Amino acid sequence: MDRRAFLKTATLPCLAACAAERALAMPAANDAQFTIEARFYEKLPYKKIKCKLCPRECVIDDHERGYCGVRENRGGTYYSLVYSRVCAAHVDPIEKKPLFHFAPGTMAFSIATAGCNVNCKMCQNWEISQSRPEQVENTYLPPKNVAALAQQYHCYSIAYTYSEPVVFSEYVMDTAEAGRSSGVKSVVISGGYIQEEPLKQLCRRVDAIKVDLKAFSDKFYKEVVNGELKPILDTLVSIRKLGTWNEIVYLVIPTLNDSDQEFKSLARWVKTELGPDVPLHFSQFHPEYLLKNLPLTPVPTLERAKAICDAEGLHYVYIGNIPGNPAENTYCPKCRRVLVERVGFEVRAIHLNRGKCQYCQQVIPGVWDGLLHL
Amino acid sequence: MDRNPGTSRRNLLRACFAAALPAPAAVPPKSRVVISRDPSLHPPGPRSPDSARLLTVLDRAIQSLYDADSPIAAWKRIARPTEVVGLKVNCLSGRGNSTNTVLVEAVCERLQQAGIPRANIVVWDRLNSDLEAAGFPVSSRQDRIRYIGNDAAGYETDLAIYGSVGSLLSTTLTRTCDAVVNLPVLKDHGIVGVTMALKNLFGAINNPNKYHTNAGDPYVADVNMLPPIRQKVRLTICDAIAPQYEGGPSYMPQWSWPFNGILTSRDPVALDYIGWRIIEQKRAEKGIEPLRNLKREPAYIATAADPQHRLGTNDPNLIEKVEI
Numbered sequence: 068m069d070r071r072a073f074l075k076t077a078t079l080p081c082l083a084a085c086a087a088e089r090a091l092a093m094p095a096a097n098d099a100q101f102t103i104e105a106r107f108y109e110k111l112p113y114k115k116i117k118c119k120l121c122p123r124e125c126v127i128d129d130h131e132r133g134y135c136g137v138r139e140n141r142g143g144t145y146y147s148l149v150y151s152r153v154c155a156a157h158v159d160p161i162e163k164k165p166l167f168h169f170a171p172g173t174m175a176f177s178i179a180t181a182g183c184n185v186n187c188k189m190c191q192n193w194e195i196s197q198s199r200p201e202q203v204e205n206t207y208l209p210p211k212n213v214a215a216l217a218q219q220y221h222c223y224s225i226a227y228t229y230s231e232p233v234v235f236s237e238y239v240m241d242t243a244e245a246g247r248s249s250g251v252k253s254v255v256i257s258g259g260y261i262q263e264e265p266l267k268q269l270c271r272r273v274d275a276i277k278v279d280l281k282a283f284s285d286k287f288y289k290e291v292v293n294g295e296l297k298p299i300l301d302t303l304v305s306i307r308k309l310g311t312w313n314e315i316v317y318l319v320i321p322t323l324n325d326s327d328q329e330f331k332s333l334a335r336w337v338k339t340e341l342g343p344d345v346p347l348h349f350s351q352f353h354p355e356y357l358l359k360n361l362p363l364t365p366v367p368t369l370e371r372a373k374a375i376c377d378a379e380g381l382h383y384v385y386i387g388n389i390p391g392n393p394a395e396n397t398y399c400p401k402c403r404r405v406l407v408e409r410v411g412f413e414v415r416a417i418h419l420n421r422g423k424c425q426y427c428q429q430v431i432p433g434v435w436d437g438l439l440h441l
Numbered sequence: 442m443d444r445n446p447g448t449s450r451r452n453l454l455r456a457c458f459a460a461a462l463p464a465p466a467a468v469p470p471k472s473r474v475v476i477s478r479d480p481s482l483h484p485p486g487p488r489s490p491d492s493a494r495l496l497t498v499l500d501r502a503i504q505s506l507y508d509a510d511s512p513i514a515a516w517k518r519i520a521r522p523t524e525v526v527g528l529k530v531n532c533l534s535g536r537g538n539s540t541n542t543v544l545v546e547a548v549c550e551r552l553q554q555a556g557i558p559r560a561n562i563v564v565w566d567r568l569n570s571d572l573e574a575a576g577f578p579v580s581s582r583q584d585r586i587r588y589i590g591n592d593a594a595g596y597e598t599d600l601a602i603y604g605s606v607g608s609l610l611s612t613t614l615t616r617t618c619d620a621v622v623n624l625p626v627l628k629d630h631g632i633v634g635v636t637m638a639l640k641n642l643f644g645a646i647n648n649p650n651k652y653h654t655n656a657g658d659p660y661v662a663d664v665n666m667l668p669p670i671r672q673k674v675r676l677t678i679c680d681a682i683a684p685q686y687e688g689g690p691s692y693m694p695q696w697s698w699p700f701n702g703i704l705t706s707r708d709p710v711a712l713d714y715i716g717w718r719i720i721e722q723k724r725a726e727k728g729i730e731p732l733r734n735l736k737r738e739p740a741y742i743a744t745a746a747d748p749q750h751r752l753g754t755n756d757p758n759l760i761e762k763v764e765i
Contacts, residue, residue, distance in 0.1 A: 113688060115691075133650065134653070197651065202596065
């Protein structure tokens with residue numbers, strides 16, 4: 068890597084992030100500007116409603132909110148309270164999401180609103196995900212402004228991330244359309260707890276979805292996530308069928324979801340239902356929120372998970388949150404040469420030519436058209 | 442001349458046997474729940490309850506609950522003049538079935554007569570807008586009774602954790618108030634079965650929406666275990682002037698009825714148990730299914746009484762129900 072390229076990769080994120088934060092330092096608008104009628108719900112007698120956005124299907128009384136805390140029944144009409152109500156905005160490398168087969172080396176204009184439809188005990192962003200919109204600081208940022216900012220900061224994509232984009236899906240969809248009109252792609256970083264119809268509408272508008280698969284057991288989902296496993300698996304299959312690029316992250320938590328059997332079952336399910344080319348990232352757990360009693364995931368545990376999945380025939384298994392680990396790189400499944408060399412969130416070299424291994428011409432699945440040429 | 446009996450052989454044996462025998466089992470004190478009613482308390486229609494009658498209903502309840510010589514003597518046992526007393530009302534449902542303003546005025550009047558300066562009384566709930574919708578004049582002036590929502594007062598930034606719950610607590614609870622009088626409303630709840638004393642403290646946390654699954658069990662009990670709640674709530678006065686037996690927590694006038702009373706207790710679990718029975722009885726009278734059949738039996742009440750929580754008792758044999 069030459070000096071210019073190094074400076075570009077090292078300073079661009081910082082400069083852009085600072086600039087983005089300055090741009091966002093505008094006064095928040097009044098609540099009405101953040102409120103639009105929700106798109107996925109059913110009206111019930113006595114001014115109640117049933118939310119049809121996620122599998123939880125909250126039945127909500129007048130003046131009450133759903134589990135996510137960002138959707139409210141007002142007189143029998145259901146509203147999203149987080150449209151254009153951004154509580155976090157940064158310019159991040161796409162590798163931070165992580166999406167490794169989606170334009171490596173590019174930046175993503177990353178935004179979030181408050182709220183989440185699960186309550187993971189290990190959440191790293193609980194201050195925003197488990198809060199209501201009025202409990203965090205917000206900025207008014209309508210879809211066109213997001214697209215304009217993404218362009219201004221030379222971002223290849225807009226990432227809906229940090230909290231749970233499903234709960235601000237109306238905003239995601241409209242922003243993705245605004246981005247597409249401006250030539251900016253959209254990626255969603257989600258837990259995947261969503262009903263089929265909103266998922267279909269989302270997939271029509273966005274270019275990639277990274278799903279956090281929290282474990283491969285329903286017990287874990289019930290006890291640690293306050294959700295269910297099956298709807299997440301259904302989401303993964305649907306994304307595959309709908310043709311939207313998808314990667315999976317599995318946060319390995321000591322003693323809770325780190326058994327050989329669980330890794331093996333996961334690998335077999337992914338290979339059978341999604342195919343061997345779906346990238347699977349094993350990430351290191353850090354003690355956070357309600358799981359501060361557990362240690363960091365030992366690196367050998369992550370390497371064991373990768374070895375099991377490699378042995379089951381998955382082609383792209385990564386280890387995350389361990390900068391410098393060789394399993395951060397993308398390898399050609401045919402000639403085994405390094406195709407994308409990474410250290411942390413930094414991409415140091417890319418040896419792809421129009422989506423093919425430059426050494427053996429093996430087609431590497433992913434979205435490569437916007438990748439940064441180093 | 443009095444004879445010193447000394448220690449005779451008989452007395453010595455008696456004393457030794459008495460010491461060796463197990464003491465009779467201590468009878469656990471019963472939790473008193475006082476139900477105070479006046480059939481003329483609330484005239485039919487939208488008018489407010491009669492304030493003089495409500496004051497009498499309140500006085501009889503508090504005096505009976507504390508076995509005091511007078512209502513004021515009872516209030517003096519609830520809080521000291523130097524303490525800041527929070528009144529946790531329930532205003533989610535507007536004027537229909539939120540804590541009645543007349544009841545809150547009566548409590549404020551008696552607290553002041555018991556020596557609590559008005560500047561030391563804080564009426565609070567989740568949102569300023571909820572307080573206003575229920576008829577309370579939002580104000581944070583320090584020289585008079587304050588009415589303030591958590592949204593204006595703020596939340597702590599450090600998590601309070603117990604069992605299944607991790608939440609940020611209202612600073613009104615943690616920093617402003619020394620003591621809390623809990624003023625819920627007796628009503629049905631479409632998810633957790635019933636809402637009264639224990640459930641009303643969901644209004645002290647930032648994320649109540651997270652804790653309604655599984656009919657609120659064990660979340661409601663766990664929230665009440667958070668130290669500032671457990672340590673500061675001294676009394677519950679449950680507004681049962683016009684409770685609601687179905688369709689809650691929203692106001693559904695077709696399912697409310699004139700109970701014309703209040704429930705008071707120092708044991709929130711006992712109060713919730715008695716209130717739940719009142720709701721079930723009314724549902725049975727009206728031919729509506731019991732909450733168990735609808736999968737929203739309030740199991741959290743039993744959890745609150747279990748050995749891990751010990752927030753009170755749900756054993757009817759250990760509850761002294763006083764109806765006046």
